[in-house]
Amino acid sequence: MKIKQDLFQAIADPTRRAILTLIAIQALTPNAMAEKFDMTRQAVSKHIKVLHECELIRPEPSGREIYYHFNAKKMQEFDHWLAQFRQSWEVQFNQLDKLLDILKDQDKK
Amino acid sequence: MKIKQDLFQAIADPTRRAILTLIAIQALTPNAMAEKFDMTRQAVSKHIKVLHECELIRPEPSGREIYYHFNAKKMQEFDHWLAQFRQSWEVQFNQLDKLLDILKDQDKK
DNA sequence: AATTTGCGCAACTAATAAGTTGCATATATA
DNA sequence: TATATATGCAACTTATTAGTTGCGCAAATT
Incomplete structure (x- = not known):
C-alpha cells in the first residue's frame, strides 16, 4: 500500500x-465543490482524500461542515522541482536571442 | 481516443x-536512457512516446540513433499554471510575516 | 550480401484509478 | 428524541496505464 499520495x-x-x-x-x-462539478459528492470526496493525503489541502471543521483550505506551502514544492529546469530554458532562450541577433545582422547586410 | 498526451x-x-x-x-x-533504469528498452520507449506526444522532448535523428532533447518551452507551461497560485502563497506568507511581527512585538513587552 | 544494432509498434498481463451505489457516523434542527 | 444533513469509508465496475515479450524495419558494420 502507498504510504502517501504522490504530489505529481x-x-x-x-x-x-x-x-x-x-x-x-x-x-x-x-x-x-460537488455542486460545481458534474459528479457525485462521493467522487469529489475521493479527490479530496487524495489532495488531503499529499497535504495540498487542509481541513477546517466547522460544526458538521468541513472547509478545505488551499495549502500554498505544499504547492511551492512544484516550484522547487521546476528550479532544476529553469537553467535549461534560460539557456535555450539565450540561444534564441543569439539567433535573433544573427538574423538582425543579416538584415543589415 | 486521446488526441494528445497531457502535460500533467x-x-x-x-x-x-x-x-x-x-x-x-x-x-x-x-x-x-534504458541503461540508467532497471527496465526494458521497450518500456522506456513507451515513456519516450508519452513525453514526445506532449512535446516535452524533441527527437533529433543521427544516423540510426535518435537523440532526444529536452524542450524547456513546454515545461514552462507548467510554470505558467503554477503562476495562478503564486499570489495565494504570497498572501499566506505575508500573513505569516504579520504573525511573526505580532510575536516580535509581544517579545518586546 | 549477411549480420548486428537501434528503434518503434502491437499484443498481452497486472496494477491502478476514476467513477458509481450503498452504508455508517456525527452534527444540527424540529 | 426523532429527523435531516454533511461527511467519510467500503465494495464494485470500468477504463487507463505501466510493464512485459515478440516482431518488423532501417541504418551501420562485417
Missing part, C-alpha cells in the same frame, strides 16, 4: 486541479 | 520525471 499524481487529474483553483480563491466544503 | 499526466510518472532530469542536462538516445 495529485495534480495529474483535471478535476483535482479544478478543485485547487477553486479553493485557492476561497475555502469550500465537499458539498459546495 | 506526462510528469505524473516518476520514471518520466527522471528521464526529463537526465536529458535536461544532456540529450540521450532511448538505449542510453
Whole structure:
C-alpha cells in the first residue's frame, strides 16, 4: 500500500486541479465543490482524500461542515522541482536571442 | 481516443520525471536512457512516446540513433499554471510575516 | 550480401484509478 | 428524541496505464 499520495499524481487529474483553483480563491466544503462539478459528492470526496493525503489541502471543521483550505506551502514544492529546469530554458532562450541577433545582422547586410 | 498526451499526466510518472532530469542536462538516445533504469528498452520507449506526444522532448535523428532533447518551452507551461497560485502563497506568507511581527512585538513587552 | 544494432509498434498481463451505489457516523434542527 | 444533513469509508465496475515479450524495419558494420 502507498504510504502517501504522490504530489505529481495529485495534480495529474483535471478535476483535482479544478478543485485547487477553486479553493485557492476561497475555502469550500465537499458539498459546495460537488455542486460545481458534474459528479457525485462521493467522487469529489475521493479527490479530496487524495489532495488531503499529499497535504495540498487542509481541513477546517466547522460544526458538521468541513472547509478545505488551499495549502500554498505544499504547492511551492512544484516550484522547487521546476528550479532544476529553469537553467535549461534560460539557456535555450539565450540561444534564441543569439539567433535573433544573427538574423538582425543579416538584415543589415 | 486521446488526441494528445497531457502535460500533467506526462510528469505524473516518476520514471518520466527522471528521464526529463537526465536529458535536461544532456540529450540521450532511448538505449542510453534504458541503461540508467532497471527496465526494458521497450518500456522506456513507451515513456519516450508519452513525453514526445506532449512535446516535452524533441527527437533529433543521427544516423540510426535518435537523440532526444529536452524542450524547456513546454515545461514552462507548467510554470505558467503554477503562476495562478503564486499570489495565494504570497498572501499566506505575508500573513505569516504579520504573525511573526505580532510575536516580535509581544517579545518586546 | 549477411549480420548486428537501434528503434518503434502491437499484443498481452497486472496494477491502478476514476467513477458509481450503498452504508455508517456525527452534527444540527424540529 | 426523532429527523435531516454533511461527511467519510467500503465494495464494485470500468477504463487507463505501466510493464512485459515478440516482431518488423532501417541504418551501420562485417
